[in-house]
Amino acid sequence: DFVLKFIDEALKNLGCVAFKDYKISKGVMGSDWVGLYYFQKLFSSSRFWSVLGNTLIISLLKLILGFFPPIIFALLLNEIKTPWFKKLTQTCSYLPYFISWIILAGIIKEIFSTNGVINQIVTSFGGEAQVWLSKKQYFRTILVSTDIWKGFGWGSIIYISALSGIDPQLYEAAALDGAGRWKKMLYITLPGLIPVITINLILSMAGVLNAGFDQIFNLTNSSVKSVADIIDTYVYELGVQKRDYSLSTAVGLFKSGVSLFLTAVAYKLAYKFAGYRIF
Numbered sequence: 001d002f003v004l005k006f007i008d009e010a011l012k013n014l015g016c017v018a019f020k021d022y023k024i025s026k027g028v029m030g031s032d033w034v035g036l037y038y039f040q041k042l043f044s045s046s047r048f049w050s051v052l053g054n055t056l057i058i059s060l061l062k063l064i065l066g067f068f069p070p071i072i073f074a075l076l077l078n079e080i081k082t083p084w085f086k087k088l089t090q091t092c093s094y095l096p097y098f099i100s101w102i103i104l105a106g107i108i109k110e111i112f113s114t115n116g117v118i119n120q121i122v123t124s125f126g127g128e129a130q131v132w133l134s135k136k137q138y139f140r141t142i143l144v145s146t147d148i149w150k151g152f153g154w155g156s157i158i159y160i161s162a163l164s165g166i167d168p169q170l171y172e173a174a175a176l177d178g179a180g181r182w183k184k185m186l187y188i189t190l191p192g193l194i195p196v197i198t199i200n201l202i203l204s205m206a207g208v209l210n211a212g213f214d215q216i217f218n219l220t221n222s223s224v225k226s227v228a229d230i231i232d233t234y235v236y237e238l239g240v241q242k243r244d245y246s247l248s249t250a251v252g253l254f255k256s257g258v259s260l261f262l263t264a265v266a267y268k269l270a271y272k273f274a275g276y277r278i279f
Helices: 002-014 037-043 046-078 083-098 101-111 117-124 136-155 157-164 168-176 181-207 213-219 222-228 231-241 245-274
Strands: none
Touching: 037 245, 046 083, 046 136, 046 157, 046 181, 046 222, 046 231, 083 136, 101 136, 101 213, 136 157, 136 213, 136 222, 157 181, 168 181, 181 245, 213 231, 231 245
């Protein structure tokens, strides 16, 4: 009882909006204390569980399917021996990362529009034009594929840096033993990347609830909201559109708490399996 009372008093003194019936006219400190009311309301809402499910599905798809393209691209880039072509390829792969989702969303909408490039290709092969971004069965695929396209070049930088740290004498020794490009990649390059791959995979776990607000906010529409609504868009809807500040803060606090827990777990795993330690 003493511990619960202490926590209750501490939260009251912090004045957290998630634990109060927040009114703008009263301010944070003047609003009535309601304790865990908004968290109970949140967890009893079917909408929240639907949003959480969408967030996990989209983020895990991006994590799993988007994890390997940067590695593959770095390996392929490492095999290019012409310096100017290698630099040109790298530069072109980085460019989409520096374009905001506001601009990219307009380009993607144009590509997948009724008269867009995708429908022109489909109809040229005898298919039927689709409104791709308004179809639930296609929307998540478009989300994941465009996110991978935007970030794989930038994500490959760390792997390219790791490749530059591999001792060239290993490749020379392998060549003397008759190893070709494939065997050099298999027995020298990939083992050299394993520590970096392990760290990246473990640390990426902390972002499981980050499904990409900017991308989804700019691409989504009412037709696909049921499969595209994530925690961040839900917080935006509650806090900005409906002005339900207490509930939106409770959702954000839940996400922050889970992210903090996953970050701690990822750190422990990174230290255990890869010897990675921050302090």
